[in-house]
Amino acid sequence: MTRIGGTWQNWGRSVKVTPSRVERPRTPEGVQRAVVAAAAHGLSIKAVGAGHSFTGIAVAPGVLLELDDMQGLVSADAASGRVTLLAGTRLHRIPALLAPFGLAMENLGDIDRQSVSGAISTGTHGTGARFGGLAAQVVGVSLVTAAGELLRIDEHRNAELLPAVALGLGALGIIVEVTLQCVPAFVLDAVDEPVPLDEVLDTVSERVAASDHFEFYWFPHTDVALTKRQTRLPESTRRRPLPPVGRWIDETLLSNGVYRAVCAAGQFAPAVTPPFNRLAVTLTGDRRYTDLSHRVLTQSRTVRFREMEYALPAENTVAAFRAVRALIDERGWRIEFPIEVRFAAEDDRWLSTAYGRASGYIAVHRYWRVDPTEYFEAVEQIMLDHGGRPHWGKLHTLTADGLRERYPRFDDFTALRDRLDPDRRFTNRYLDRVLGA
Numbered sequence: 001m002t003r004i005g006g007t008w009q010n011w012g013r014s015v016k017v018t019p020s021r022v023e024r025p026r027t028p029e030g031v032q033r034a035v036v037a038a039a040a041h042g043l044s045i046k047a048v049g050a051g052h053s054f055t056g057i058a059v060a061p062g063v064l065l066e067l068d069d070m071q072g073l074v075s076a077d078a079a080s081g082r083v084t085l086l087a088g089t090r091l092h093r094i095p096a097l098l099a100p101f102g103l104a105m106e107n108l109g110d111i112d113r114q115s116v117s118g119a120i121s122t123g124t125h126g127t128g129a130r131f132g133g134l135a136a137q138v139v140g141v142s143l144v145t146a147a148g149e150l151l152r153i154d155e156h157r158n159a160e161l162l163p164a165v166a167l168g169l170g171a172l173g174i175i176v177e178v179t180l181q182c183v184p185a186f187v188l189d190a191v192d193e194p195v196p197l198d199e200v201l202d203t204v205s206e207r208v209a210a211s212d213h214f215e216f217y218w219f220p221h222t223d224v225a226l227t228k229r230q231t232r233l234p235e236s237t238r239r240r241p242l243p244p245v246g247r248w249i250d251e252t253l254l255s256n257g258v259y260r261a262v263c264a265a266g267q268f269a270p271a272v273t274p275p276f277n278r279l280a281v282t283l284t285g286d287r288r289y290t291d292l293s294h295r296v297l298t299q300s301r302t303v304r305f306r307e308m309e310y311a312l313p314a315e316n317t318v319a320a321f322r323a324v325r326a327l328i329d330e331r332g333w334r335i336e337f338p339i340e341v342r343f344a345a346e347d348d349r350w351l352s353t354a355y356g357r358a359s360g361y362i363a364v365h366r367y368w369r370v371d372p373t374e375y376f377e378a379v380e381q382i383m384l385d386h387g388g389r390p391h392w393g394k395l396h397t398l399t400a401d402g403l404r405e406r407y408p409r410f411d412d413f414t415a416l417r418d419r420l421d422p423d424r425r426f427t428n429r430y431l432d433r434v435l436g437a
Contacts, residue, residue, distance in 0.1 A: 006018050006019075006022075008022075008048065008051070008059075008060070008064060009051070010051040010052070010053060010054065010058070011050070011051045011052050011113075011304070012052075012054045012304060012305065012306050012307070012368055013304060013368050014054050014055075014306055014368075014395065015054075015055070015056045015059055017059045017060060017061050017064075018061075019060050019061060019062065019063065019064035020043060020061070020062050020063065021043070021062070021063045021064070022063075022064045022066060023063060023064070023065055023066070024065075024066045024067075024068065024069050025065060025067070025069070025070065026069045026070060027070070028070075028142060028144065028150060028176040028177065031047075031065065031070075031144045031174055031176050032144050032148045032149075032150060033148075034063060034065055035144050035145075035146065035148045035174065035425070036148040037063075038062060038063045038425065039146070039148070039423075039425060043062035043063050044060070044061065044062035044063070044424070044425060044426065044427060044428065045060070045062055045063040045064075045065060045174070045425060045426065046058060046059070046060035046062070046063070046064060046065065046170060046174075046426060046428060047060075047065040047066075047067055047087070047117070047170065047174045047175070048060060048064060048065065048066060048067070048118075049067060049088060049090075049114055049115025049117060049118030049119075050090065050113050050114050050115055050118060052111065052113055052114045052118070052393070053118070053122055053392075053393035053394070054306055054307055054308075054393060054394050054395050055392065055393055055394065055395060055396075055430055056428060056429060056430035057121075057122060057169060057170060057392060057393055057428075057430050057431070058118070058170065059428045059429065059430065060428065061428065065174065067086075067087055067088030067115060067117070068088055069088070070086040070087055070088040070089075070176065071086055071088045071089040071090065071093065072085070072086050072089060072097070073085060073086075073089075073097045074086060074177055076097075076098070076101045076103070077101075078101040078102060078103065081103055081181055081182045081183060081184075082139065082140075082179055082180070082181060082182070083097075083098060083101070083103065083179065083180050083182050084140065084177055084178070084179045084180075085097070085116055085177065085178050085179075085180070086176070086177060087115065087116065087117035087174075087175045087176050087177060087178060088115050088116075088117065089115060089116050090112070090113065090114070090115055090116075091108065091112040091113070091114055091115070091116060091119060091298075092112040092113060092298070094116065094294075095292070095294040098182060098185070099185070102184060102185050102235070103182040103183065103184065103185055104182060104183055104184070104185040104186060104292075104293050104294065105134075105137060105180065105182055105183075105293075105294070106131060106137050106181070106182065106183045107125075107126040107128055107131040107132075107133075107134070107137075107213075107297070108126050108134070108293075108294060108297040108298055109124045109125060109126045109134070109297075109298070110126070110297065110298055110299055110301075111298065111299075111301060112294070112298040116134075116178050116180075117175040117178055118393075119134050120134050120135040120137075120138055120166055120167060120175075120178065121135075121167060121168055121169055121170050121175065122167075122169070122391070122392045122393030123135060123167055123349075123351070123352055123353055123391055123392050123393065124393070125342070125344050125353075125354070125361070126213070126297060126342070126344070127213050127214060127215040127342035127343055127344065127361075128211075128212055128213040128214070128343065128344065128345075129208050129209065129214075129314075129343045129344070129345060129358065130212065130345055131212075131213075131344065131345055132344060132345045132346075132347040132349075132352075132354060133167075133344060133347065133349075133352060133353075133354060135166045135167040135347070135349045135352060136166075136345075136347040136348075136349060136352070137180045137181055137182075138162070138166040138178060138179065138180060138181075139154060139155065139162075139179050139180065139181045140152070140153060140154035140155075140162075140177075140178070140179030141153045141154075141162070141165050141166060141175055141177070141178055141179070142175070142176050142177035142178075143165060143172065143173040143174065143175055143176070144173050144174045144176055145172075145173045145420055145421070146173065146420060146421040146422070146423060146425040146426065150176070151173065153165050154179065161416070163348050163349050163350050163409075164349075164350045164351070164409075164412070164413050164416050166349055167349040167350070167351050167352050168351075169351065169392055169431060169434075169435070170426060170431070171417050171421065171426055171427065171431050171435060172416065172417060172420045172421060172426070173420055173421065173426065174426070184235065185235040185292070185293070186232050186233060186234060186235055186293050187232075187233050187234070187235060187237050187239055187290055187291060187292055187293060187296075188212075188213070188230040188231065188232060188233070188290065188291065188292075188293050188296040188297070189230065189231045189233055189237075189288075189289075189290045190228065190229070190230045190287075190288065190289050190290065190291070190296045191227075191228075191229050191230075191287075191288050192226065192227070192228050192286060192287045192288070193226075193227050193229075193286060194224045194225070194226055194227070194286055195216075195224070195225050195227050196223060196224060196225070197218060197222075197223050197224055197225045198223070200216055200225040200227060201225075201318050201321065201322065204216075204317070204318055204341075207227070207229065208314075208343050210229075211229040211230060211231060212230055212231055212232045213228075213229065213230040213232075213297070214227070214228070214229045214230075214343065215227075215228050215340065215341060215342040215343070216228065216340075216341050217338040217339065217340050217341075218321075218325075218338055218339045218341070219277035219278075219338045220274075220277060220325075220328050220333075220335040220338075220339065221273065221274035221277045221278065221334070221335070222277050222278050226338070230296060230297075232293075233290070235292075237290065238290070239290050239291050239292070240289055240290045240291075241289055241290070241291040241295065242287065242289045242291070260302070260303045263303060263336050263337075263367040263369075263370075264367075264369070266334065266336045266367070266370075267367070267369055267370060270334035271334070273334040273335065273336045274334065277336070277338075303367070304367070304368035305337060305365045305366060305367055305368055306365065306366055306368055306372050306395060307363055307364070307365045307394045307395065308363070308364050308365075308372070308376045308379065308380065308390070308391075308394050308395045308396060309340075309361055309362065309363035309364075309390070309391040309394045310353075310361070310362055310380070310383035310384075310388035310389065310390055310391070310396075311344075311353030311354060311359040311360070311361050311388060311389045311390075311391070312359060312360050312361070312362065312383065312386050312387055312388050312389075313357050313358070313359065313360075313386075313387050314343060314357070314358040314359055314360045316360070316386040316387055317341065317343075317360025317361075317362065319386060320360075320362055320382055320383060320385075320386040320388070321339070321341060321362055323382045323385075323386075324339065324362065324364070324379055324382055327378055327379065327382065331378070333375060335364075335366070335375065336366070336367055336370075337364070337365035337366060337367065338365075339362065339363065339364055339365075340361075340362070340363040340365075341360065341361065341362055341363075342360070342361045342363075343358075343359065343360050343361070344358070344359050344361065345358060345359075346358050346359065350407070350409035350410075350412060350413050351392070351407060351409070351410075351413055353389045353390075353391060353392075355407065355408070355409065356408065361391075362379075362383065363391075363394070364376065364379050372395070376395055376396075377397065380396060380397060384402075387406075389403075389406050389407070392434070398434065399433050399434065400414075400433070400434055400435055400436040403434055413435075414435055414436060417435065424437075
C-alpha cells in the first residue's frame with residue numbers, strides 16, 4: 001500500500017481512493033469502536049492490508065482502517081498445530097512467528113507481502129494438487145460485525161459460518177483474528193528446469209501427480225516452459241539452499257532489475273520483447289536446491305504489473321492454455337510477462353475458486369504502465385468458455401449475474417451478507433458489482 005497525501009492506492013496502481021477518514025486500530029476493541037463510529041456517521045468502513053489486490057475489493061471511500069498495527073501472534077499450540085494471528089500480520093512475518101513451535105503454513109502463494117486476512121479473504125493460493133488455498137487452512141475467525149459485535153467462528157461456535165467467512169471478500173465484517181491449522185515445519189527439494197512446452201502440455205497431468213507442488217511459466221514468443229517441481233521432506237533433511245550470490249543474480253538482478261528495464265523499453269519498442277523473452281528462458285529456470293518451505297514457495301517481485309487469473313476445472317487447463325497461446329499468435333501481440341500455470345485441490349469454501357472441484361489456474365500479466373484491457377478481455381473469454389472462475393483479487397469483468405451461475409453457494413453467501421450486514425456498511429463499488437448492490 002502507498003500513500004500520496006490523502007490518497008490510498010494499491011500496489012499495482014490499478015485503483016485509488018481518497019477516504020473520508022483513516023484510522024489505525026491496535027486491538028480488536030479498537031476495530032469495534034471504529035465500526036460503531038462509522039455507523040453513527042452513516043459512513044461505510046473497510047479494512048485494508050498490504051494493497052496487493054488488483055481489483056477494487058479493498059477500496060474504502062468512507063472510513064479506511066489500516067491494520068498495520070494489528071500484527072503478531074495471539075496464541076499457538078504446537079501439539080495441535082493451531083495458531084491464531086492478528087489480522088494485519090504479513091505473510092512474510094509468519095514463518096519466524098511459527099519457528100519456535102516447529103510449525104509452518106501448509107502451503108503459500110508465490111508472493112508473501114499480503115496480510116493474512118487479506119490473503120484468505122481474496123482467495124490467495126499456491127500450487128499443489130493435494131493442497132487448497134490459504135483460506136482452506138483457516139479453522140477459526142474473529143469477526144467484527146456491522147453492529148460492532150465480536151463474532152467468534154470455529155468448530156465449536158457458529159461453525160456453519162466458517163466456509164463463508166474464511167473467504168468472505170471483506171463483505172461480511174472485519175476480520176480481526178485468524179486461526180490457522182499449521183503443519184510440522186518442513187523443507188522442500190526444488191527442481192527448476194526448462195522443458196519443451198509441448199512436452200509439458202502433453203504430460204502435465206503426470207507431472208502434477210508426481211510432485212507435491214508443480215507449476216510452470218511460459219514466456220510468450222518462446223517454445224519452452226520453465227517448470228518448477230518440489231518435494232516435501234522432513235525439517236531434519238539437510239538443506240542445500242541457493243548460494244546468496246546466485247540467488248541475487250537470478251532474482252534481483254535478472255528477474256527484477258533487468259526485467260524492469262526491458263518492460264519499460266517494450267512500451268516504446270515492442271520488438272524488443274520476443275528476443276528478450278527467448279534470452280530470459282536461457283538465463284533462468286535451471287537449478288536445484290533444498291530449503292525451508294517458505295523460502296522455496298515464495299519469491300521477491302518488485303516489477304509492478306497488473307494481473308488476471310482464472311481457475312478452471314483441472315481437466316480443462318491445457319485446452320484453455322493452448323487457446324491463449326494461439327490467441328497471442330493470431331493477434332500478433334508482444335507480451336512481456338510470462339503466463340503462470342498452477343494447480344490446487346478442491347475445497348469447501350463457498351466463494352473459493354476451487355469450491356467443489358480440483359482446479360488449474362492460468363494467470364496473465366502486463367507491465368503496469370501498459371493498458372491490459374484488450375489482452376485480458378480476450379483471454380477472459382477463453383477462460384469463461386472453459387468453465388473459469390475469476391480470482392477475486394485480480395482483474396476481471398464479471399458481475400453478480402455471471403458469478404452466480406459459477407458458484408453453487410453464491411445465493412447462500414449473499415443471504416448471509418444480508419443477515420450480517422443488512423445496511424451494507426462494508427460494501428464498495430467492487431462488492432456491489434460482484435455480489436449485487
